Amino acid sequence: MADSPAPLLDDARCLCGSGEVLGACCGPVLRGQRRAPTAVALMRSRYTAFAVRDLKHLLRSWHPSTAPAREELADSLAEQVRWLRLDILATEAGGPFDEAGVVEFSALSKGPGGRSVQRERSRFVREDGTWLYLDGELG
Numbered sequence: 001m002a003d004s005p006a007p008l009l010d011d012a013r014c015l016c017g018s019g020e021v022l023g024a025c026c027g028p029v030l031r032g033q034r035r036a037p038t039a040v041a042l043m044r045s046r047y048t049a050f051a052v053r054d055l056k057h058l059l060r061s062w063h064p065s066t067a068p069a070r071e072e073l074a075d076s077l078a079e080q081v082r083w084l085r086l087d088i089l090a091t092e093a094g095g096p097f098d099e100a101g102v103v104e105f106s107a108l109s110k111g112p113g114g115r116s117v118q119r120e121r122s123r124f125v126r127e128d129g130t131w132l133y134l135d136g137e138l139g
């Protein structure tokens with residue numbers, strides 16, 4: 001699978017469901033033009049990256065201690081799953097001046113077996129000003 005996702009239009013509604021246009025939300029984060037200022041912004045950008053199969057952003061935003069192997073992630077992105085909806089349920093810390101944060105979310109997807117909801121409590125850490133996904137507990 002190629003590293004580059006399909007081109008995204010900045011004036012389209014962002015896939016993460018924030019209600020913003022892509023160019024004011026996850027777009028610049030996926031392109032590496034802007035760092036996610038908060039844990040929840042990084043969470044949103046990672047959802048969008050899953051939706052558009054942006055392997056590069058997913059790996060870059062994953063803490064090296066827990067990141068999957070590139071091939072493993074590429075294989076999981078190759079599965080026939082469409083991400084339909086993200087809901088942020090709760091956040092703890094994760095602001096611009098925090099070193100850690102938690103985001104609880106549910107994500108609706110549709111695969112060959114039908115729709116499913118993934119509910120997760122994700123932990124994020126900020127290192128050198130950059131938020132990274134550490135790990136998550138499925139709920």
Ligand SMILES: [Zn+2]
Nearest residue numbers: 014016025026
């Ligand atoms: Zn977004």
